[in-house]
Amino acid sequence: MGSIVCATRGGEGSRAVQAAAIQRAKEADSPLNFLYVADPNSLDEDIDAGLKTAVLAELHWMGNTLLRIAQKRADAEHLTSNVSIREGSVPQEIIRFVREVEADLLMLGAPRGTTANVFGDDAIEQLARQIQTEAGVRVEIVRPEE
């Protein structure tokens, strides 16, 4: 089996998806990559340039911290993992990354229950479909236990 990519953002589903990815990588003896994408497009347009730079810098800080936590969780399971921070549109950066590492499986975390009420037309499943189609990689969505 090729490598596994676990995209993480520190939200409700992060811990669950990291645990599932670690478990899957151990079982399949696959390389595990944790990925964090800082997305500048998610900022309001009327934010001034200095503040935008600061927000991006803080997103990188957060990404660094979250990836280190994920890596420590893998270490605790005696699994070596790689971490990577990218900047740009979340779907495009994930697609680019899974191609680079020739991943077979992408794992995404999601909040408990359906996301339709939070993200409208279930944005996570849409995102998963988009990546699966464009990158040709299998995508799994993991939610925390209820």
Next chain:
Amino acid sequence: MNLLQLAQESNIIQAELGLVVLLFIAAFVAIFVRRFQRIPYTTALVVVGLGLALMPNFLNLDFGADVILAVLVPPLLFEATLNIPWNRLQSDLGIIALLAVVGTLLSTIIVGGAVMQFLGIPLAAALAFGALISATDPVSVISFFRSLGVSKRLSIMVEGESLFNDGTAIVLFNLALTAGLLGIDSFGPGQALQQFVVVSLGGLAVGLVLGYIVSSLILKNVDDNLIETTTTVALAFGAYVIAESFGKFVGVPDLHFSGILAVVAAGLMVGNIGLQNTSPTTRLTLENFWEFAAYITNSIIFLAIGLEINLADLRLFIVPIVVAVVAVLVSRAIVVYTLTWGYGRIQPGKRIPLPYRNVMFWGGLRGAISLALALSLDGHIFGATFATELRVMTFGVVLFTLLVQGTTIDRVIKRLGLAARSGKRVEMQRRQARLYAQWAGQQELDRLYNEGILYKEMWEAMRQVYDGKIEDNMQALLEHLEVYPELEQELFLQAREDVLKAERSAIGDALRRGLVSDDVYHELIESLNNRLAAMEILKENRGLGDEAD
């Protein structure tokens, strides 16, 4: 001779009996409110006061304006400012100052103009009413903020605006009285502005100087919780008296500064500098004492509001009251929405979200300061008829804001999605607070040992017990985060914000110690301020990005 007979003969005993009855009533109201939790404590006190006012001989306490302003208000303001961290206040000082100064001035003009236009009240009297009714009093709103876990930023903005607009309103009110006395034509805007600046800045300066002296000379050097607490009591009342009578100390009898602003500045100084230099025991004593003092004075003030209101007068002046209520609501809407919008255009990184603005509008309750200023109106300046009308209008507006806005603000907060307090967050805070307290306890233990108060074996034994407790609580916190992983991001964002503030504080220290130049200091501080503004955005957007966790 029994107590009642004695009371009939002695004014002091009579006043004391009245106070005892008031305290008992306040205690019963508090028990009722705690049990049913339907209305804010302060609103319940006003309702009970209204009921008691129907029994004319039940309580004969006369609360004049001086008693409220000089005796009851200083402890309230002092306690409120003790708990306002300067760095939080500083980050939104721009909008707080804008609302407290420009907003109060605008509100004075809008309300004054409306009551002059629709009720035919003379200009100076109308402006006096506009000023006195512009002082917001968020006591009941803040208590909801605390119980519902509303963001600290919103809480600081509402509380900060109220603390500073009290001073502005009093200065404007006095200017209107002077204009009424001398004639509105003999009182130019330039003179008014000059007086406003002198009175306000003078009050702030007196408070800052006295607060600094007490913080750096006494709180820093005397390690005795009783002496330190007593000093802060002297400071709270002393700042008020010295500012108000400043001219008498320097041989210029007409010169006086804002006592209210002096108390606010002194409280901020003690809360942010003095308390940092005291032992945990003193801090605890001080906080408990001032919490109690504020509770007592608050209870008396709001009961007094109810007692002072005459329901028959309210019926008689119902039209002016309705006009005043509408004018107050319209002016509040104009002030809050216009100024916050304008501020957001100038400072995009510190824009105020719309839900916050809605709460600031509806949470603009009126209370003690308005009541005290209204009570100070007598017939000498505006004539007995207008003085009575303005007083009753004030009571009517205060009553409306307490009974209508005060009892619905919690629903507004919840509907706007600003109530963050869910069971899981409360539990996380509880576990964090236990850890925080135990760390503090451990540090105090080390201090006692290092100063030779504890002997080694006892220190080691107590420290081991603490180590165990801390480990247990850390484990409990981790377990909670495993069950509710969504709290992890909140924890991260809060911790990151705290360390950025620590970095900013360190840069300030570096400047004071001459390690960095002014240019480098300003460059680094601007960068850190941007980072902190970025954290606000991230907190509002929960880390940004909706797609995946």
